[in-house]
Amino acid sequence: MDQTRGLVLVVEDEPAISDLVRRYLTAAGFGVHLETRVAGALEAVRRLRPAVVLLDVGLPDGEGTEVCRAMRDAGDWTPVLFVTARDDEVERVLGLELGADDYVTKPFSPRELVARVKTVIRRSSAPIGPKVARDGDVALDPGSRTLTVDGEVRHLTTTEFNLLEVLMTAPGKVFDRAELMSRAWGQADYGSSRTVDVHVAQLRAKLGDHCPVETVRGIGYRARKRT
Amino acid sequence: MDQTRGLVLVVEDEPAISDLVRRYLTAAGFGVHLETRVAGALEAVRRLRPAVVLLDVGLPDGEGTEVCRAMRDAGDWTPVLFVTARDDEVERVLGLELGADDYVTKPFSPRELVARVKTVIRRSSAPIGPKVARDGDVALDPGSRTLTVDGEVRHLTTTEFNLLEVLMTAPGKVFDRAELMSRAWGQADYGSSRTVDVHVAQLRAKLGDHCPVETVRGIGYRARKRT
DNA sequence: AGCGTGGTGTTCGGGTTCGGTAAGGACGCG
DNA sequence: CGCGTCCTTACCGAACCCGAACACCACGCT
16 A cells, blocks of 8 residues: 555544545555544644544544644644534534634545545645735635735635635636535535525625626636636 | 547436436437446446446346445446435445445436536546647637637637537537537437527637638538648 | 529527526524 | 524526528539
8 A cells, every 4th residue: 555645644433434435545545544533643643744634523532623623733734624424513613713624524425535635635735835816906815714805804704715715726717506516515516506606796795896706607607817 | 429528337227217317428428338237237347447337226136336346346446326216325325335426316307417427527537637629729628618719718608618619629520410419408309400500600700710610511510620 | 604402601589598686584603 | 682694585687599581602403
């Protein structure tokens, strides 16, 4: 098992899930180390210096969120990807305080999990410095989760920020609504709902003329490409 | 039957369903191979190397889950999409035990099925470079769904873009009107109407002299072949 | 060359689909 | 209980597709 792409620390107590995750991650070229408790997790992070930590929220001896918080308190900003059982845990996990990088909800598609691990790594291994997506006057900082327009900070809700982040980190690329749902909400929704549209409208209202999001009729949306 | 978007292996014993699925997938540009038994499925996977496997859970000679498990055990990570009859099969199929990539429950809308197949393929395929179809000054980018002529962006409607994309991704190949309808519109039914001609006219109007679409009298249209 | 026929280019209005938006309910949080 | 946020629904205007109708062109025949 070579780990050409880096080591993933998996903290998960259910063997059924951890086995599955291990198989997929190793098949994708990652190394995998497994912990089942909060207790051992922190120690493992320090010792192994993984590229990503995959954290189950519900563990036998505590919550995965504790691990993340402890890491951040110790100055460790290794990317963390949460696995949540219920949707209503999502809000808590994705809050500003915690510093989670992404999350997936059970039951999840293993392949999607791998895809998210890859993107998290790619994001974190990008050139250091203020990692901001920008478009003219608009600057988006995923680290502090803040948006500045004309040098002036504007408040965005969690959903709005996620949505704008997805769009602006791939300028020019067109996302259909299902894909936006999947990326910004963490769950796929193939029903015909106008949720995405409403939040895009919110973004436009808040950003005014600066809003880089444009409509692609019949398909979805995309962020204006900087030329 | 050519398969511009890849081959889908459908394992399904009910002809009513498999016929429907085949129609929609081929209309969407996928190649389709049908198996009705667990027995033949594995062999087909090995031989045909499909881009996706669409597995019915309930088959005459076993469960579709066996196929998935056998594939994974053999080191085959081809994306698998399950079709389940009952909701309570979902948990078992998705992630928790098996490593399916997605699922649909009967009865499903064919449109949704196609959307999911596309999603699964997108997730599994490696990060894509900008694959642009070009002809001289004309460049077509499927990712951003933009058309540039002489470096200047022109707006195309969804239908126009799809049509031009179909033609330009197979330069030199002649398409009759029914085939164009099927590829660009995603539906097979075709009365004798002049709809295609109208949109070709629109393309020519928007692209002017640069338009690579030429008429093949008595047959249909083709994109000029650049060598 | 003239002419006829079948195929194609083009125009245009009706009907439909799609996206913007506003209003209201659900939910969690303080 | 008030507040903020999210999601749904319904309505409306605009963009767009389609089909028909008509003009035009290519080709073959006399």
